[in-house]
Amino acid sequence: TFTNRVFSGIQPSGDLHLGNYLGAIRRFVPLQDTHDCIYCVVDMHAITVWQDPDDLRRATREVAAAYVAAGIDPKRAIIFNQSQVMQHAELAWIFNCVARIGWMNRMTQFKDKAGKNSENVSLGLLAYPSLMAADILLYKATHVPVGDDQKQHLELTRDIAAKFNNDYAASIAAQNVGQDDGSFFPITEPLIAGPATRIMSLRDGTKKMSKSDPSDQSRISLLDNADGIAKKIKKATTDPEPLPETVEGLAGRPEADNLVGIYAALSDQSKTQVIAEFGGKGWGTFKPALADLAVSVLGPMGEEMRRLVEDTTTIDAILRDGAERARALAEATMVDVRSIVGF
Ligand code: ADP
Ligand code: NA
Structure with missing residues (x-):
């Protein structure tokens, strides 16, 4: 298992x-x-659309800083950037040869991002889900927490894992590298939960x-400061009605639903609990409460992020250490994959 x-x-x-x-x-x-x-930090995914190299370097450190500032412990979890573990590219190529072009063409995110211009976007943008499958399966990850915008990509990861397990079943058995059920890669489950999936x-x-x-x-x-966060919340578009008395009343009111969902997620409550507190109240009451809550959560985190982004020595050391640990796991998988494929 x-x-x-x-x-x-x-x-x-x-x-x-x-x-x-x-x-x-x-x-x-x-x-x-x-x-x-x-x-x-998936920098190889980022370059599927043009990235200025200096911006990419800065943004890579920013994502790592956000992970740490939010409370991810780099000693327990592995934090690294994709391009530092070349096994991602290697496995993605093999998956390019397992996945079908038709599977990629059906991805709604590709259609959205390519728009009418689908002949003139990078080939990487089309193959993006194949690299994502490699990211996940290189570590034989059993669970992926994703927003629901990534659900379809995760399904494709499952399809690729299943097709690889099936296409190479005989070789997996011959090399004696499978699980009890004969599979090599797990069929990864999504973790989509909570009031803030979108x-x-x-x-x-x-x-x-x-x-x-x-x-x-x-x-x-x-990276917004407290003032900026509060201003943006107070300016948020809403309908003129007060908050509904029950959570069902949020249906058909996308702005109200969104703001209540944000409040719920920031306070680890359900929307029902938020409505129990604010149902029937006007935006003049709710928005300042939401602004205070957002500032209390995001303010200190943003401050820590800004500090860490400046401290490049610390961030780069975290990424280097994470890459070493990731590389060891990734290489163990690739030793088996290469022999399964016949390399
Ligand atoms: P973006 O969509 O902003 O370009 P990414 O594709 O890098 O960002 O997504 C990073 C993570 O953030 C993914 O897990 C994605 O599901 C999540 N995410 C992005 N936008 C939203 C959103 N508006 N609501 C909830 N989750 C989101
Ligand atoms: Na996204």
Whole structure:
């Protein structure tokens, strides 16, 4: 049987925001108590679209700093950047030869990111899920905490693992490297939970809060100071109605639902609990409460992040140590994979 192991990653491709924190980083922290955790800065994913090299270096340190500032302990969890463990690229190539082009063409994120321009985006953008499968399966991770925007990619990881296990079943047996059931790679499970799987833009409750929309000034950056955070919350778009008396009343009110979800996630409550406290109250009451809560959580974290980003010696040492530990695990998998494939 496989060790209970979590893998997840964040791209160093722009300013980290509240969605990345609530949908990903915050949820990584408690998993340290129950799983072996590997948290990656996926810089090889980032370059599927153009990244200025200096910006990429800075953003890589920023993601690592966010992990640490949020409470991930680099001694317990492995924190590293993808490009420092070349086995990711090696396994991704093998998976490129296992996965089918049709599988990639069906990915909604590819369609969204490529838009009408699908002939003139990088080949890497199309193959992105194959590299993601390599990230996860290199460590035989059993669980991946993801926002629901990544659910389809994780399904593809499961498909690749199953096809590899099946295509190479005879070789896995011959090399004697399989589990009791004959499989080599686990079929990784998603961990999608909590009220904040999808944080929406504070300007438009129907759009995801995302790094890749530079025109959206409403986005709360993890590097924003207390004043900036409070201002953005107070300016958030809402409908004119007060908060509903019951949680069902949030249906069809995307902005209200989003702000209540943010409050719930930041205070480790359910939306029902938040509505029990604020149901029937107006935005003039709720927004300042949410702003105070957000500042109390994000303020100290942002401060620690800004300090760590300046302390490049510490961050680089964390990434170097993490890469060494990751490389040892990755190489153990690749020794078997190479022999399974016939290299
Ligand atoms: P982005 O989507 O901002 O470019 P990434 O693709 O690097 O960021 O995603 C990093 C992590 O943050 C993923 O686990 C993703 O599911 C999560 N995430 C990104 N945006 C949101 C959001 N708006 N709400 C919840 N989780 C999000
Ligand atoms: Na994303």
